[in-house]
Amino acid sequence: MGTVIVGAVVVAVVALIIRxxxxDKKAGKSLQCGVNCKHCDGHCH
Structure with missing residues (x-):
């Protein structure tokens, strides 16, 4: 039972990270561009 609970928590955390x-990507932020895609001239996509 403990394994199921821990697994569910891990899945929830991963889902929140992906979300x-x-x-952030939709808001124009990206880690590849230093969190600001407006200044990379589209090269980071």
């Missing part, structure tokens, strides 16, 4: 990354 945050997608939200």
């Amino acid at each position: 945050s990354m997608v939200k």
